[in-house]
Amino acid sequence: MNSKIVFGSYVPVKSILHRLDPRIKLIMCIIYVILIFFVNNFLAAIWLLLALLAAIKLSNVGLRQYWQGIKPLFLIILITVAFQILFSSGGKMYWHWGIMAITRDGLINSLIIFYRFIVIITASTVLTATTQTFQIADALAWLMKPLQIIKVPVNQITLMLSIALRFVPTIMDETNKIMKAQRARGINFNAGNLLTRIKHLVPILIPLFVNSFKRAEELATAMEARGYDPNAPRTHYRQLVWHKNDAWASLALLIVTVGLVCIRIFF
């Protein structure tokens, strides 16, 4: 297994987007996805597409990376679009056979679905390609602060997310080691019938769980020894600092939103 499978999203190049505060990037991505669902005509679609293309340009990330984000979901998109074309009704009918029919509304709806899926995936890829996972965790912690008013344990949630993200590569390496150790003891993971392969999962999974939970116990003990209290307010080593570029990004987001509202009103 390749560790990059899980964390292959981040692309370490220099760009304007990479240097932005992760909070504004997270907010921009969320609002952009919401705006996608307000697109109701061609001009609005073009407007949001231009905004996305500008973000792609500013990110300095190769187009191959964006295709990597789309590729795993492309089959799902194609299936959804195909069903939309064949089983929708409304408008002029071009072709039909049995319960299947190609209609104008079906074609339009499938185009909208395709557009939305591609744009949403690409917007997410812009975020994950230009922001490291721990920065996303920091941004989340900041965004979730209002939830403390309704007694949501925000500190604990962000701590669990940070620990989980930190230990994915470690547990991945450990899984690889366990598999190699079991191979050295004679297990062939790629051979045998179904039952044999199923049996071979057990020598991987049980050590994986035992080691992980031991690590959890050791980590908890170490945290207690360092004076961590889940209920106490805490300071932050990594500070999120707002810069002038972040203000420009906020302005850009405002322009995109206002532009979309105007297009919806006047067209």
Added chain:
Amino acid sequence: MIREKISLSIHEMTVVAMMVAIIAILGAVPGIPLGFIPVPIVLQNMGIMIAGELLGPRLGTIAVWLFLFLVVLGLPLLSGGRGGMVTILGPTGGYIFAWLFVPLLIGLSLKLSWHYGMTQGVTEFLIIWLWGVIFVEGVGAIWLANQLHTTFISALASNILFVFGDTIKALIAVSITRRLRHIKVFLLRR
């Protein structure tokens, strides 16, 4: 004023975090091809079942919700490197939505069965199978039918291929969890 104590201890938090990481890694493990069925067995939803069995209804649910929270943010943690909101909004979103409730249902059902003295492996397997396989496939089929404008029956029929693999995963999950429960490291301290 005295601050209200939050329920999770440090150990519980680290255990939940490890479970989230394990679920993510199970998605990266390559699937086991079944010769006679075109869909390979992917282990990720087995992680969802084990979360409910091993951690119980409360911690298991927290682990799965945190995992799906990361997925929605765009991290490619689902099997095949998928992630982002499209995985929730697309035709297969129903299965992922059902995952939110699987650990709660499994954990509560197990507690109920233990309360009535039913501690056999068969009972445990039936509980895992009911909530981890049938419930997930049912919810997934409803959403699939809605998204693809087809009937619930035909969506259910298309799920039959997956039920076989999921049943095997339920068997593995029960087998592994019953062994793990005897190990001291799985006793959660508060």
